[in-house]
Amino acid sequence: MVVGELTEQADLLVIGGGPGGYVAAFRAADLGLATTLVDENPVLGGVCLRVGCIPSKALLHVAHVIGLAADAKDFGVTFGPPALDVDKLRAWKQSVVDPLCGGIDLLAKKRGIRVLRGRARFEESRTVRVEGDGVTRLKFKHALVATGSRPKRLPDKLMPPECCIDSTGALALASVPKTLLVVGGGYIGLELGQVYAALGSQVTVIEALDRILTGPDDDLARPLVARLKKQFAAIHTGVALEAAKKVGAGVEVAYTKDGRRETATFERVLVSVGRQPNTDNLGLENTKAIINKHGFIEVDAARRTADKHIWAIGDVTGNPLLAHKASREGIVAAEAIAGQPSVFDARAIPAVVYTSPELAWCGLTEAEAKERGIEIKVGKFMWGASGRAIAMGRPEGLTKILADAKTKRVLGVGIVGENAGELIGEATLAIEMGAEAEDIALTIHAHPSISETLMEAAESVLGTAIHALRK
Numbered sequence: 001m002v003v004g005e006l007t008e009q010a011d012l013l014v015i016g017g018g019p020g021g022y023v024a025a026f027r028a029a030d031l032g033l034a035t036t037l038v039d040e041n042p043v044l045g046g047v048c049l050r051v052g053c054i055p056s057k058a059l060l061h062v063a064h065v066i067g068l069a070a071d072a073k074d075f076g077v078t079f080g081p082p083a084l085d086v087d088k089l090r091a092w093k094q095s096v097v098d099p100l101c102g103g104i105d106l107l108a109k110k111r112g113i114r115v116l117r118g119r120a121r122f123e124e125s126r127t128v129r130v131e132g133d134g135v136t137r138l139k140f141k142h143a144l145v146a147t148g149s150r151p152k153r154l155p156d157k158l159m160p161p162e163c164c165i166d167s168t169g170a171l172a173l174a175s176v177p178k179t180l181l182v183v184g185g186g187y188i189g190l191e192l193g194q195v196y197a198a199l200g201s202q203v204t205v206i207e208a209l210d211r212i213l214t215g216p217d218d219d220l221a222r223p224l225v226a227r228l229k230k231q232f233a234a235i236h237t238g239v240a241l242e243a244a245k246k247v248g249a250g251v252e253v254a255y256t257k258d259g260r261r262e263t264a265t266f267e268r269v270l271v272s273v274g275r276q277p278n279t280d281n282l283g284l285e286n287t288k289a290i291i292n293k294h295g296f297i298e299v300d301a302a303r304r305t306a307d308k309h310i311w312a313i314g315d316v317t318g319n320p321l322l323a324h325k326a327s328r329e330g331i332v333a334a335e336a337i338a339g340q341p342s343v344f345d346a347r348a349i350p351a352v353v354y355t356s357p358e359l360a361w362c363g364l365t366e367a368e369a370k371e372r373g374i375e376i377k378v379g380k381f382m383w384g385a386s387g388r389a390i391a392m393g394r395p396e397g398l399t400k401i402l403a404d405a406k407t408k409r410v411l412g413v414g415i416v417g418e419n420a421g422e423l424i425g426e427a428t429l430a431i432e433m434g435a436e437a438e439d440i441a442l443t444i445h446a447h448p449s450i451s452e453t454l455m456e457a458a459e460s461v462l463g464t465a466i467h468a469l470r471k
Contacts, residue, residue, distance in 0.1 A: 018046020020326030185212030379460030
Protein backbone atom coordinates (compact mmCIF):
# COMPACT_ATOMS: atom_id res chain seq x y z
CA MET A 1 0.00 0.00 0.00
CA VAL A 2 1.29 3.45 -0.89
CA VAL A 3 2.02 5.61 2.13
CA GLY A 4 1.06 9.25 1.87
CA GLU A 5 -1.89 11.29 0.73
CA LEU A 6 -4.34 9.42 -1.47
CA THR A 7 -4.94 11.11 -4.82
CA GLU A 8 -8.38 9.55 -5.32
CA GLN A 9 -11.37 10.92 -3.46
CA ALA A 10 -14.05 8.74 -1.90
CA ASP A 11 -17.67 9.70 -2.46
CA LEU A 12 -18.36 8.60 1.10
CA LEU A 13 -16.04 7.94 4.02
CA VAL A 14 -17.71 6.05 6.85
CA ILE A 15 -15.94 6.19 10.22
CA GLY A 16 -16.99 3.24 12.35
CA GLY A 17 -17.91 -0.31 11.35
CA GLY A 18 -20.76 -1.03 13.77
CA PRO A 19 -24.45 -1.67 13.00
CA GLY A 20 -24.84 1.95 11.92
CA GLY A 21 -21.61 2.40 10.00
CA TYR A 22 -21.45 -0.84 8.04
CA VAL A 23 -25.15 -0.67 7.16
CA ALA A 24 -24.66 2.88 5.86
CA ALA A 25 -21.61 1.78 3.87
CA PHE A 26 -23.49 -1.17 2.36
CA ARG A 27 -26.49 0.96 1.37
CA ALA A 28 -24.24 3.64 -0.10
CA ALA A 29 -22.32 1.09 -2.14
CA ASP A 30 -25.59 -0.39 -3.41
CA LEU A 31 -26.56 3.11 -4.54
CA GLY A 32 -23.36 3.42 -6.55
CA LEU A 33 -21.26 5.57 -4.21
CA ALA A 34 -17.54 4.86 -4.02
CA THR A 35 -17.34 4.05 -0.32
CA THR A 36 -14.45 3.72 2.11
CA LEU A 37 -15.00 2.44 5.65
CA VAL A 38 -12.50 3.06 8.47
CA ASP A 39 -12.60 1.04 11.67
CA GLU A 40 -10.04 0.50 14.41
CA ASN A 41 -10.88 -3.16 14.98
CA PRO A 42 -9.60 -6.16 13.00
CA VAL A 43 -13.19 -7.19 12.14
CA LEU A 44 -16.34 -5.22 11.40
CA GLY A 45 -19.47 -5.37 13.50
CA GLY A 46 -18.83 -2.79 16.19
CA VAL A 47 -19.43 -3.10 19.90
CA CYS A 48 -22.86 -4.67 19.35
CA LEU A 49 -21.60 -7.68 17.47
CA ARG A 50 -18.14 -8.09 19.00
CA VAL A 51 -18.63 -7.29 22.71
CA GLY A 52 -22.25 -6.28 23.20
CA CYS A 53 -25.64 -7.32 21.83
CA ILE A 54 -24.75 -10.67 20.31
CA PRO A 55 -22.38 -12.21 22.89
CA SER A 56 -24.64 -11.03 25.72
CA LYS A 57 -27.64 -12.69 24.10
CA ALA A 58 -25.64 -15.88 23.62
CA LEU A 59 -24.91 -15.96 27.35
CA LEU A 60 -28.48 -14.98 28.21
CA HIS A 61 -29.65 -17.96 26.19
CA VAL A 62 -27.47 -20.18 28.36
CA ALA A 63 -28.93 -18.56 31.47
CA HIS A 64 -32.42 -19.15 30.06
CA VAL A 65 -31.71 -22.83 29.45
CA ILE A 66 -30.45 -23.22 33.03
CA GLY A 67 -33.58 -21.46 34.27
CA LEU A 68 -35.87 -23.69 32.21
CA ALA A 69 -34.18 -26.79 33.59
CA ALA A 70 -34.62 -25.52 37.15
CA ASP A 71 -38.28 -24.60 36.58
CA ALA A 72 -39.02 -28.02 35.07
CA LYS A 73 -39.32 -29.48 38.57
CA ASP A 74 -42.72 -27.81 38.74
CA PHE A 75 -43.79 -29.99 35.80
CA GLY A 76 -42.57 -33.19 37.44
CA VAL A 77 -39.24 -33.31 35.59
CA THR A 78 -36.10 -32.88 37.70
CA PHE A 79 -32.60 -32.27 36.33
CA GLY A 80 -29.41 -32.38 38.31
CA PRO A 81 -27.35 -29.24 39.06
CA PRO A 82 -25.63 -27.90 35.91
CA ALA A 83 -21.95 -28.74 35.45
CA LEU A 84 -20.23 -25.63 34.16
CA ASP A 85 -17.27 -25.70 31.75
CA VAL A 86 -16.31 -22.02 31.53
CA ASP A 87 -13.71 -22.53 28.81
CA LYS A 88 -16.18 -24.36 26.58
CA LEU A 89 -18.88 -21.78 27.29
CA ARG A 90 -16.51 -18.96 26.37
CA ALA A 91 -15.55 -20.76 23.16
CA TRP A 92 -19.20 -21.33 22.26
CA LYS A 93 -19.98 -17.64 22.78
CA GLN A 94 -17.14 -16.72 20.43
CA SER A 95 -18.34 -19.27 17.88
CA VAL A 96 -21.55 -17.26 17.69
CA VAL A 97 -19.73 -13.97 17.15
CA ASP A 98 -16.98 -14.94 14.71
CA PRO A 99 -19.04 -16.13 11.71
CA LEU A 100 -21.26 -13.07 11.95
CA CYS A 101 -18.25 -10.76 11.90
CA GLY A 102 -16.78 -12.74 9.03
CA GLY A 103 -20.03 -12.46 7.12
CA ILE A 104 -20.00 -8.66 7.38
CA ASP A 105 -16.39 -8.50 6.20
CA LEU A 106 -17.30 -10.71 3.23
CA LEU A 107 -20.31 -8.57 2.30
CA ALA A 108 -18.15 -5.45 2.43
CA LYS A 109 -15.63 -7.07 0.11
CA LYS A 110 -18.29 -8.27 -2.33
CA ARG A 111 -19.73 -4.76 -2.50
CA GLY A 112 -16.36 -3.29 -3.37
CA ILE A 113 -16.11 -1.24 -0.20
CA ARG A 114 -12.58 -0.27 0.72
CA VAL A 115 -11.99 -1.11 4.39
CA LEU A 116 -9.14 0.59 6.25
CA ARG A 117 -8.05 -0.53 9.69
CA GLY A 118 -7.11 2.45 11.79
CA ARG A 119 -8.30 5.53 13.67
CA ALA A 120 -9.61 8.49 11.71
CA ARG A 121 -9.30 12.11 12.80
CA PHE A 122 -10.65 15.12 10.93
CA GLU A 123 -8.06 17.66 9.81
CA GLU A 124 -10.80 19.82 8.27
CA SER A 125 -14.20 19.40 6.62
CA ARG A 126 -12.93 17.40 3.63
CA THR A 127 -9.91 15.52 4.95
CA VAL A 128 -9.12 12.97 7.63
CA ARG A 129 -5.88 11.51 8.84
CA VAL A 130 -5.98 7.77 9.39
CA GLU A 131 -3.49 6.30 11.82
CA GLY A 132 -2.83 2.69 10.94
CA ASP A 133 -3.07 0.56 7.80
CA GLY A 134 -0.28 2.65 6.21
CA VAL A 135 -2.59 5.50 5.12
CA THR A 136 -1.93 8.97 6.51
CA ARG A 137 -4.52 11.12 4.77
CA LEU A 138 -7.77 10.62 2.88
CA LYS A 139 -10.03 13.10 1.07
CA PHE A 140 -13.78 12.67 0.68
CA LYS A 141 -16.93 14.33 -0.64
CA HIS A 142 -18.97 13.23 2.37
CA ALA A 143 -18.02 11.70 5.70
CA LEU A 144 -20.31 9.79 8.04
CA VAL A 145 -19.45 9.52 11.74
CA ALA A 146 -20.67 6.26 13.27
CA THR A 147 -18.19 5.68 16.08
CA GLY A 148 -20.72 4.47 18.63
CA SER A 149 -20.36 4.65 22.39
CA ARG A 150 -18.46 3.12 25.29
CA PRO A 151 -19.33 2.28 28.91
CA LYS A 152 -19.35 5.23 31.28
CA ARG A 153 -16.77 5.19 34.04
CA LEU A 154 -17.33 6.30 37.59
CA PRO A 155 -14.90 8.83 39.09
CA ASP A 156 -11.71 7.11 40.26
CA LYS A 157 -12.28 8.34 43.81
CA LEU A 158 -15.51 6.34 43.91
CA MET A 159 -14.44 3.31 41.90
CA PRO A 160 -10.76 2.94 40.98
CA PRO A 161 -10.35 1.17 37.60
CA GLU A 162 -8.48 -1.73 39.18
CA CYS A 163 -11.51 -2.47 41.36
CA CYS A 164 -14.09 -3.10 38.65
CA ILE A 165 -14.96 -4.39 35.20
CA ASP A 166 -17.37 -2.98 32.63
CA SER A 167 -19.79 -4.83 30.34
CA THR A 168 -16.96 -5.78 27.97
CA GLY A 169 -15.03 -7.33 30.83
CA ALA A 170 -18.12 -9.17 32.06
CA LEU A 171 -18.74 -10.66 28.61
CA ALA A 172 -15.14 -11.89 28.46
CA LEU A 173 -16.25 -14.44 31.10
CA ALA A 174 -12.80 -14.85 32.61
CA SER A 175 -14.37 -16.81 35.47
CA VAL A 176 -17.54 -17.02 37.51
CA PRO A 177 -17.10 -15.18 40.83
CA LYS A 178 -18.78 -16.40 43.99
CA THR A 179 -20.06 -12.90 44.66
CA LEU A 180 -20.74 -10.12 42.15
CA LEU A 181 -21.79 -6.53 42.78
CA VAL A 182 -23.56 -4.79 39.91
CA VAL A 183 -23.43 -1.00 40.18
CA GLY A 184 -26.40 0.29 38.17
CA GLY A 185 -29.92 -1.06 37.75
CA GLY A 186 -30.31 -0.49 34.01
CA TYR A 187 -30.94 -3.17 31.40
CA ILE A 188 -27.25 -3.98 30.74
CA GLY A 189 -26.44 -4.55 34.39
CA LEU A 190 -29.57 -6.63 34.95
CA GLU A 191 -29.00 -8.77 31.86
CA LEU A 192 -25.42 -9.53 32.86
CA GLY A 193 -26.44 -9.96 36.48
CA GLN A 194 -28.96 -12.59 35.46
CA VAL A 195 -26.30 -14.39 33.40
CA TYR A 196 -23.90 -14.60 36.31
CA ALA A 197 -26.66 -15.54 38.76
CA ALA A 198 -27.60 -18.46 36.51
CA LEU A 199 -23.95 -19.51 36.32
CA GLY A 200 -23.71 -19.61 40.12
CA SER A 201 -22.75 -16.13 41.36
CA GLN A 202 -24.48 -14.43 44.28
CA VAL A 203 -25.46 -11.15 42.66
CA THR A 204 -26.15 -7.88 44.46
CA VAL A 205 -27.42 -4.79 42.62
CA ILE A 206 -27.15 -1.22 43.87
CA GLU A 207 -28.90 1.67 42.11
CA ALA A 208 -28.79 5.40 42.88
CA LEU A 209 -32.40 6.00 41.81
CA ASP A 210 -35.43 4.82 43.76
CA ARG A 211 -36.15 2.01 41.29
CA ILE A 212 -34.41 -0.19 38.77
CA LEU A 213 -35.47 -0.18 35.11
CA THR A 214 -36.57 3.44 34.75
CA GLY A 215 -37.70 3.22 31.10
CA PRO A 216 -40.92 1.15 31.14
CA ASP A 217 -44.03 1.68 33.26
CA ASP A 218 -44.11 0.18 36.75
CA ASP A 219 -46.72 -2.47 35.95
CA LEU A 220 -44.56 -3.82 33.13
CA ALA A 221 -41.38 -3.85 35.19
CA ARG A 222 -43.02 -5.50 38.18
CA PRO A 223 -43.00 -9.17 36.99
CA LEU A 224 -39.34 -8.91 35.99
CA VAL A 225 -38.33 -7.24 39.24
CA ALA A 226 -40.16 -9.95 41.21
CA ARG A 227 -38.19 -12.68 39.41
CA LEU A 228 -34.88 -10.84 39.80
CA LYS A 229 -35.46 -10.53 43.55
CA LYS A 230 -35.65 -14.31 43.70
CA GLN A 231 -32.54 -14.79 41.57
CA PHE A 232 -30.34 -12.10 43.09
CA ALA A 233 -28.96 -12.01 46.61
CA ALA A 234 -30.16 -8.42 47.02
CA ILE A 235 -31.36 -5.33 45.12
CA HIS A 236 -30.77 -1.98 46.83
CA THR A 237 -32.21 1.25 45.42
CA GLY A 238 -31.65 4.82 46.58
CA VAL A 239 -28.00 4.00 47.21
CA ALA A 240 -25.10 6.46 47.12
CA LEU A 241 -21.76 4.83 46.34
CA GLU A 242 -19.03 6.20 48.63
CA ALA A 243 -15.79 4.35 47.86
CA ALA A 244 -14.18 1.10 46.79
CA LYS A 245 -10.79 -0.46 47.44
CA LYS A 246 -9.00 -3.71 46.83
CA VAL A 247 -8.93 -6.00 49.86
CA GLY A 248 -7.02 -9.19 49.21
CA ALA A 249 -8.61 -10.97 46.27
CA GLY A 250 -11.82 -8.97 46.59
CA VAL A 251 -13.18 -5.43 46.53
CA GLU A 252 -14.56 -3.66 49.57
CA VAL A 253 -17.37 -1.28 48.66
CA ALA A 254 -18.80 1.43 50.91
CA TYR A 255 -22.21 2.95 50.21
CA THR A 256 -24.95 4.91 51.95
CA LYS A 257 -28.59 3.85 52.07
CA ASP A 258 -31.30 5.57 54.09
CA GLY A 259 -28.64 7.66 55.81
CA ARG A 260 -26.67 4.62 56.98
CA ARG A 261 -23.17 3.87 55.72
CA GLU A 262 -22.56 0.21 54.95
CA THR A 263 -19.63 -1.79 53.64
CA ALA A 264 -19.50 -5.15 51.90
CA THR A 265 -16.83 -7.16 50.11
CA PHE A 266 -17.33 -8.78 46.72
CA GLU A 267 -15.13 -10.99 44.60
CA ARG A 268 -15.92 -8.86 41.54
CA VAL A 269 -17.63 -5.55 40.80
CA LEU A 270 -19.39 -4.76 37.51
CA VAL A 271 -20.02 -1.07 36.80
CA SER A 272 -22.93 -0.53 34.44
CA VAL A 273 -24.07 3.08 34.73
CA GLY A 274 -24.77 3.90 31.11
CA ARG A 275 -22.79 4.70 27.99
CA GLN A 276 -21.14 7.79 26.55
CA PRO A 277 -20.69 8.74 22.88
CA ASN A 278 -17.34 8.33 21.16
CA THR A 279 -17.17 11.88 19.87
CA ASP A 280 -13.90 12.86 21.52
CA ASN A 281 -10.53 12.65 19.74
CA LEU A 282 -12.19 12.72 16.31
CA GLY A 283 -10.99 16.20 15.40
CA LEU A 284 -14.57 17.44 14.96
CA GLU A 285 -13.44 20.76 16.38
CA ASN A 286 -11.65 21.22 13.05
CA THR A 287 -15.00 21.12 11.26
CA LYS A 288 -18.30 22.98 11.53
CA ALA A 289 -20.06 20.05 13.18
CA ILE A 290 -21.59 20.90 16.57
CA ILE A 291 -21.24 18.73 19.67
CA ASN A 292 -23.77 19.57 22.42
CA LYS A 293 -23.13 19.68 26.17
CA HIS A 294 -23.94 15.97 26.49
CA GLY A 295 -21.27 15.01 23.96
CA PHE A 296 -23.70 14.18 21.14
CA ILE A 297 -23.36 15.44 17.57
CA GLU A 298 -26.29 17.60 16.46
CA VAL A 299 -27.93 16.42 13.21
CA ASP A 300 -31.01 17.19 11.14
CA ALA A 301 -33.71 14.78 9.98
CA ALA A 302 -31.44 13.43 7.23
CA ARG A 303 -28.62 12.96 9.81
CA ARG A 304 -26.55 15.84 8.41
CA THR A 305 -24.47 17.94 10.81
CA ALA A 306 -23.95 21.70 10.71
CA ASP A 307 -21.05 20.93 8.37
CA LYS A 308 -22.55 20.18 4.95
CA HIS A 309 -19.86 17.58 4.22
CA ILE A 310 -20.29 15.60 7.47
CA TRP A 311 -23.11 13.35 8.62
CA ALA A 312 -23.56 11.35 11.83
CA ILE A 313 -25.67 8.42 12.99
CA GLY A 314 -26.17 6.06 15.91
CA ASP A 315 -25.02 6.50 19.48
CA VAL A 316 -23.03 9.65 18.69
CA THR A 317 -26.28 11.49 17.86
CA GLY A 318 -28.19 10.82 21.07
CA ASN A 319 -30.73 8.56 22.73
CA PRO A 320 -31.88 5.91 22.43
CA LEU A 321 -28.48 4.23 22.09
CA LEU A 322 -29.73 1.17 20.24
CA ALA A 323 -28.24 -0.79 17.36
CA HIS A 324 -31.47 -0.97 15.35
CA LYS A 325 -31.89 2.80 15.55
CA ALA A 326 -28.34 3.23 14.26
CA SER A 327 -28.97 0.84 11.37
CA ARG A 328 -32.07 2.71 10.26
CA GLU A 329 -30.26 6.03 10.53
CA GLY A 330 -27.42 4.58 8.45
CA ILE A 331 -29.81 3.74 5.63
CA VAL A 332 -31.39 7.21 5.81
CA ALA A 333 -28.03 8.99 5.71
CA ALA A 334 -26.71 6.89 2.83
CA GLU A 335 -29.83 7.56 0.78
CA ALA A 336 -29.75 11.28 1.56
CA ILE A 337 -26.08 11.47 0.57
CA ALA A 338 -26.97 9.72 -2.69
CA GLY A 339 -29.53 12.44 -3.37
CA GLN A 340 -32.69 10.64 -2.34
CA PRO A 341 -35.39 12.41 -0.22
CA SER A 342 -34.80 10.26 2.86
CA VAL A 343 -35.30 11.37 6.47
CA PHE A 344 -35.37 9.66 9.86
CA ASP A 345 -39.01 9.91 10.95
CA ALA A 346 -39.63 6.79 13.02
CA ARG A 347 -42.80 6.95 15.09
CA ALA A 348 -41.67 4.15 17.35
CA ILE A 349 -38.30 2.61 18.23
CA PRO A 350 -38.67 -0.65 20.17
CA ALA A 351 -36.66 -1.23 23.33
CA VAL A 352 -36.07 -4.71 24.72
CA VAL A 353 -34.59 -5.98 27.97
CA TYR A 354 -33.47 -9.53 27.20
CA THR A 355 -33.81 -10.89 30.71
CA SER A 356 -36.14 -13.70 31.71
CA PRO A 357 -38.91 -12.66 31.51
CA GLU A 358 -38.20 -10.30 28.64
CA LEU A 359 -39.50 -6.75 28.74
CA ALA A 360 -40.26 -4.76 25.59
CA TRP A 361 -42.00 -1.52 24.77
CA CYS A 362 -42.42 0.99 21.95
CA GLY A 363 -44.13 4.32 21.44
CA LEU A 364 -45.53 6.19 24.42
CA THR A 365 -45.50 4.91 27.98
CA GLU A 366 -48.26 5.84 30.42
CA ALA A 367 -45.86 8.13 32.26
CA GLU A 368 -44.95 9.96 29.04
CA ALA A 369 -48.60 10.31 28.02
CA LYS A 370 -49.45 11.83 31.40
CA GLU A 371 -46.49 14.19 31.23
CA ARG A 372 -47.55 15.39 27.77
CA GLY A 373 -51.20 15.72 28.74
CA ILE A 374 -52.35 13.14 26.18
CA GLU A 375 -55.67 11.50 27.02
CA ILE A 376 -55.36 7.75 26.50
CA LYS A 377 -57.35 4.55 26.83
CA VAL A 378 -55.37 1.64 28.26
CA GLY A 379 -56.09 -1.99 27.46
CA LYS A 380 -54.37 -4.79 29.38
CA PHE A 381 -54.31 -8.54 29.14
CA MET A 382 -52.76 -10.59 31.93
CA TRP A 383 -50.97 -13.70 30.74
CA GLY A 384 -52.52 -15.66 33.60
CA ALA A 385 -55.52 -15.94 31.26
CA SER A 386 -53.43 -17.09 28.27
CA GLY A 387 -53.59 -20.82 27.61
CA ARG A 388 -50.23 -20.75 25.85
CA ALA A 389 -48.50 -18.87 28.68
CA ILE A 390 -49.93 -21.22 31.30
CA ALA A 391 -48.90 -24.26 29.27
CA MET A 392 -45.35 -22.86 29.15
CA GLY A 393 -45.33 -22.35 32.89
CA ARG A 394 -44.86 -18.57 32.42
CA PRO A 395 -48.18 -16.90 33.33
CA GLU A 396 -46.58 -13.84 34.97
CA GLY A 397 -46.65 -11.76 31.78
CA LEU A 398 -48.64 -8.71 30.79
CA THR A 399 -49.49 -7.08 27.45
CA LYS A 400 -50.63 -3.46 27.47
CA ILE A 401 -51.82 -1.18 24.68
CA LEU A 402 -52.14 2.59 24.96
CA ALA A 403 -54.52 4.20 22.47
CA ASP A 404 -55.75 7.72 21.86
CA ALA A 405 -58.90 8.10 23.96
CA LYS A 406 -60.94 9.53 21.06
CA THR A 407 -59.59 7.94 17.89
CA LYS A 408 -58.35 4.67 19.46
CA ARG A 409 -55.17 5.03 17.42
CA VAL A 410 -52.38 2.94 18.96
CA LEU A 411 -49.81 5.21 20.63
CA GLY A 412 -47.76 2.77 22.69
CA VAL A 413 -47.40 -0.89 23.59
CA GLY A 414 -45.61 -2.65 26.44
CA ILE A 415 -45.09 -6.37 26.91
CA VAL A 416 -43.43 -8.33 29.70
CA GLY A 417 -43.11 -12.09 29.43
CA GLU A 418 -41.55 -14.92 27.47
CA ASN A 419 -40.28 -13.76 24.05
CA ALA A 420 -41.63 -10.22 24.48
CA GLY A 421 -38.82 -9.02 22.22
CA GLU A 422 -40.25 -11.03 19.34
CA LEU A 423 -43.81 -9.85 19.96
CA ILE A 424 -42.98 -6.14 19.99
CA GLY A 425 -42.44 -6.15 16.21
CA GLU A 426 -46.19 -6.34 15.52
CA ALA A 427 -46.77 -3.49 17.97
CA THR A 428 -44.10 -1.31 16.36
CA LEU A 429 -45.63 -1.92 12.92
CA ALA A 430 -49.07 -0.97 14.27
CA ILE A 431 -47.77 2.39 15.50
CA GLU A 432 -45.80 3.05 12.31
CA MET A 433 -48.81 2.40 10.07
CA GLY A 434 -51.15 4.46 12.25
CA ALA A 435 -53.26 1.46 13.20
CA GLU A 436 -56.20 1.71 15.54
CA ALA A 437 -56.88 -0.77 18.32
CA GLU A 438 -59.67 -2.24 16.17
CA ASP A 439 -57.13 -3.17 13.46
CA ILE A 440 -55.31 -5.40 15.95
CA ALA A 441 -58.51 -6.70 17.56
CA LEU A 442 -59.96 -7.76 14.20
CA THR A 443 -56.76 -9.49 13.08
CA ILE A 444 -57.06 -13.22 13.70
CA HIS A 445 -54.12 -14.42 15.76
CA ALA A 446 -53.09 -18.08 15.99
CA HIS A 447 -54.42 -20.03 18.95
CA PRO A 448 -52.91 -20.93 21.28
CA SER A 449 -50.15 -18.34 21.06
CA ILE A 450 -48.68 -15.52 23.09
CA SER A 451 -49.34 -13.18 20.16
CA GLU A 452 -53.04 -13.49 21.01
CA THR A 453 -52.40 -11.28 24.03
CA LEU A 454 -52.00 -8.30 21.68
CA MET A 455 -55.42 -8.99 20.21
CA GLU A 456 -56.90 -9.39 23.68
CA ALA A 457 -55.33 -6.14 24.91
CA ALA A 458 -56.73 -4.34 21.85
CA GLU A 459 -60.17 -5.74 22.64
CA SER A 460 -59.74 -4.40 26.16
CA VAL A 461 -59.14 -0.92 24.75
CA LEU A 462 -62.41 -1.19 22.81
CA GLY A 463 -64.37 -2.63 25.72
CA THR A 464 -65.06 -5.88 23.86
CA ALA A 465 -62.69 -8.20 25.72
CA ILE A 466 -63.92 -11.79 25.62
CA HIS A 467 -61.64 -13.33 28.22
CA ALA A 468 -62.11 -10.64 30.86
CA LEU A 469 -65.14 -9.31 32.72
CA ARG A 470 -66.27 -5.81 31.80
CA LYS A 471 -66.21 -3.26 34.58
